[in-house]
Amino acid sequence: MKLYLINGSPNGRKVLSVVNHLGISPEIEWLDIFGGQNRTEEYLALNPNGLAPTLVDGDLVLWESNAINVYLCETTPGQTLLPTDPAGRATVMKWLCWDLAHYNKALGAVAFEAVAKPKFLGSSDINQPVIDYFTERFDRYGPILDQHLADRDFVAGDSWTIADYALGHVEMFQQLVPIDWNRFPNLVRFYDRLRDNPNWASTMPKPGEVGKIPS
Numbered sequence: 001m002k003l004y005l006i007n008g009s010p011n012g013r014k015v016l017s018v019v020n021h022l023g024i025s026p027e028i029e030w031l032d033i034f035g036g037q038n039r040t041e042e043y044l045a046l047n048p049n050g051l052a053p054t055l056v057d058g059d060l061v062l063w064e065s066n067a068i069n070v071y072l073c074e075t076t077p078g079q080t081l082l083p084t085d086p087a088g089r090a091t092v093m094k095w096l097c098w099d100l101a102h103y104n105k106a107l108g109a110v111a112f113e114a115v116a117k118p119k120f121l122g123s124s125d126i127n128q129p130v131i132d133y134f135t136e137r138f139d140r141y142g143p144i145l146d147q148h149l150a151d152r153d154f155v156a157g158d159s160w161t162i163a164d165y166a167l168g169h170v171e172m173f174q175q176l177v178p179i180d181w182n183r184f185p186n187l188v189r190f191y192d193r194l195r196d197n198p199n200w201a202s203t204m205p206k207p208g209e210v211g212k213i214p215s
């Protein structure tokens, strides 16, 4: 099993932390985005989006981090990150869908424009209307997860699931985005707990190595 990753990328960390949590050891191939390794003919044949992560397992080529995490759980006997009962499983799937469609669609866009571009990609081409629009979208969805986490430590059930890793995957940008986190005390607690999770913490890139091959 081979996993293509971009060092420090939120979606890559989402999958790598699940790999750590499951205790599995796929072969990792790091892509240097500054060297265009996610745009080569060979890589685009696997993932025409030119994005990472991508998982290759025999004849199966899988992109989309949430789908990869579901597959990793389903192929790991005894795992606890994806419930096997229909209600528990559907609840995790609900949060995975909401992650992509709403919560991190908004937070991810703000993080990319306001933080990733200037801080990691060396771009001064900041699109303020995009930041304004998605900050407003976050105003709608942030309170939903904040309220949900008011009386629980985990997004779904009583222990870590792939929903926690999915919803938390923009953690590295959380304190840097122009969002007033005083309004979201339970989200702050959620990100802090993720930072304390060794399966997540160990995926943090070394300074200056985001997007590059880890040393």
Ligand SMILES: N[C@@H](CCC(=O)N[C@@H](CS)C(=O)NCC(=O)O)C(=O)O
Residues within 6 Å of the ligand: 006, 009, 010, 011, 012, 033, 038, 050, 051, 052, 053, 063, 064, 065, 066
């Ligand atoms: N929906 C995709 C998003 C993948 C994605 O956006 N990956 C980013 C890193 S977090 C990437 O490959 N960026 C490289 C680029 O935009 O060229 C997933 O969940 O896997």
